[in-house]
Amino acid sequence: MTETSHTATSYSHGCRCGPCRRLHARKVATLRARRRADRTLINGRLVAVEPTVVHGLYSTYINWSCRCPECTTAQRDRRIAVANQRRAERDGIVEA
Ligand SMILES: [Zn+2]
Ligand SMILES: [Zn+2]
Numbered sequence: 001m002t003e004t005s006h007t008a009t010s011y012s013h014g015c016r017c018g019p020c021r022r023l024h025a026r027k028v029a030t031l032r033a034r035r036r037a038d039r040t041l042i043n044g045r046l047v048a049v050e051p052t053v054v055h056g057l058y059s060t061y062i063n064w065s066c067r068c069p070e071c072t073t074a075q076r077d078r079r080i081a082v083a084n085q086r087r088a089e090r091d092g093i094v095e096a
Pocket of ligand 1: 017
């Protein structure tokens with residue numbers, strides 16, 4: 001076993017050891033907090049306005065805390081899909 005140094009980038013290089021995961025979690029949390037702070041109020045909704053943001057995605061709702069109609073719908077659909085799947089698993093029915 002070689003001794004590797006664990007830094008903030010180790011996680012993105014595939015390391016999933018405890019310290020790297022914690023470091024990564026903190027990095028993601030900081031990033032999300034910054035993105036959240038950067039949102040703009042449009043029509044009473046806090047929306048991510050970065051040009052790189054793709055709207056209508058569940059990940060945008062989560063990672064950017066975007067509350068535009070498209071992202072909110074994506075989040076709702078996802079929640080419904082997950083709930084349906086849970087119910088199907090519980091009932092032993094697997095829908096195609
Ligand atoms: Zn590590
Ligand atoms: Zn959005």
